[in-house]
Amino acid sequence: MTGRFLALHLPSLATNRLRRAEPRLPPTRPLATWAAFGNRRLLVAVDAAAEAAGLRPGQALADAQAIAPDLALQAAHPGADAQALQALAFWARRYTPLAAVDPPDGLLLDITGCAHLQGGEAALLRDALARLGRAGVAARGAVAGAPATAAALARARSDNPIVVNGIEAVVAGPLPLGPALRLPLALLDELQRLGLRRVHDLLDLPRAPLARRFGQDLLDRLDAVTGRRRVVLQPVTPPPDLTVVQDLLEPIITRAGIEAVLDRLLDGFCRGLRQAQLGARRVALLAWRVDGVVQEVAIGTGTPVREPRHLHRLFAEGLERLEPDLGFERMALEARATDSMAAGTQAGLGLGGRYDEAVAARDLAQLLDRLGQRLRVQRVSPVASHWPERAVAARSLHGPEPAIPPGWDVQPWPVLLFRRPQPVQAAAPWQAGAPAMLPWRGRNHAIQRAEGPQRLEPEWWRARPGLQRRDYYRVELASGVRLWICRGESPEAPAWLLHGYLP
């Protein structure tokens, strides 16, 4: 096994999160969270000050308030804690693209091949702990050759160890069972009664009886900690195809500064894409703020792109959404999706200054990309359907041209259609046939001529219930304005509907 994993244990994430949210709380004042278990209200998490005052998780709320009268209490919020952990995992992507959460209070990072960028594993671990500490999050860490081993070391030892590969069973042996395996309390009690307190006590026992008595889950955890079973990390975001990172000595705040960094990133990014013969389809700009918040701006393109100027213009809109606050200390570009793009297909030959088709196609794709960042842009393809609402379907902006079904473009259809048919109070002399008068733009108009009816039945095979058959008439008012109206069959709906304008 050659992987290297960094585990970060955040023992008081819940209270750290609350202190970060309320900076006015004095650090000496004890803080705890509580939750109701049945009809009892118990402490769930306590911070260092509360611990010093003698409070423990699991204590009754009333006892705790008697012990520490100035205790600041908050209801426990597991959802918010999970969210904070997720945000920390996003932050941890500054070290590796493969950062995973290890609920409820840990992070696992696959730092295989990433440590040298920070000056080695020890420097990386120090840097991570220092940054978390500055942000007010207490953390312990460990680096090992298996994720579960690293997590167990981070939880059970306070000296932030870094252990080499291949000795997982040896280093995990002396660890206490509770933090190392994270077993349920009942099972832990049972093991303690049998005198099994440390990992190597379990390793010495025969496996089959152990599995029969305590279940396969215990053995799985044991194997994971000793590195015998491979555990696959589930990173918070899928690993990008290409990443370019820029660390900033001074935090940048201004738009001009952000754009300058973006330009530098884009240069390296597009060089990387060119070397890999790829074009980007989805790109995200990540910005790490000094207080640990990670912000993201994502763009998408219709065709593979590796032109810095075009990508910069696409980002221009999204940069306004960034909130630098105290400034960004690190920015990165990630290619979330790429397509292969051979060298030289990007632009036309440009011989003789003629505007050739390759350049035109590229210009159009770039225009549609730009418009698509802000507006709804769509192309349509014809559908062989007689029902007006079904006659077109949206299609990809850059796909092949659709074939037109026979008869689709020769029907005398309106050029403008209402989103949904508008009810009108038309006066019809007879029950059947076209109306004689029609209100339009606030006035009654006599209908000079009418053609129809054209009876359209809803497409029953599409099984949209509630649609009624419509009898369409093309009518011309005395002024020459032509309308497309229909009579619905439904008894409760208004009888006449205006559906569109004819040329």
Place this chain on the structure above:
Amino acid sequence: MLAALRARVARLEAGHGDRRGRDAIPICDGLPLPGGGLARAAVHEVLATSPGCGAAFCALLLARTGGTVLWIALEVDMLLAWPPGLARFGLLPAELVLVRARRWPDALWAMEEALRCPAVTGAVLALPQEQSAEAHPLDLTATRRLQLAAEAGGALGLLLRPDAASVAPSATTTRWRIGAYPTDADATLDEGCWQLELLRSKAGRPGGPWAVTWQAATGQLVLATATPYPARQAAR
């Protein structure tokens, strides 16, 4: 002499020639228009007394530009450009890109970007029918910007707006009014009958109104012999 001077002025106005031909887009045989039709690389305004006629006229002109065209509208507009109907006027779905903007400044920006792009041959900005003109200002500055963008990109720009009692001055090259015209008793409703009026033109004299018929079989506009009455009164 006069023709030579006109040609010289046209050359000066055109500035640096664009990459494609500067051929005007023909509208209809028999209309006395300078250059024989509607100039490319310019913005034209179409006031429609009847929404259907205006949209059809724009579709016809855009289809004749022979390339990719954008139809820009607002989300609030209850009326949608309807590709099956537009296809009868030659504007096929393969060439049509529909853009819908939520805000009016976005729509203007999209129009400007589209006109500036040399790969686009035409773009129409359709103003909503029901909304008042104050909500969607299209003043001298905005139209001048669009006009400059069209000159840079070489596309045909159309502003399709409902006919109002007073229309703000604009920097467009021409301004047209199109309205419906009652058909003859023996014609079918398949053929469109419109009346066109050239209200303003930078390069020539205003003209019209002309009664034109759109023939579905040939796809051409034909000048009718009858003399119509002014379009403004027709709508009332």
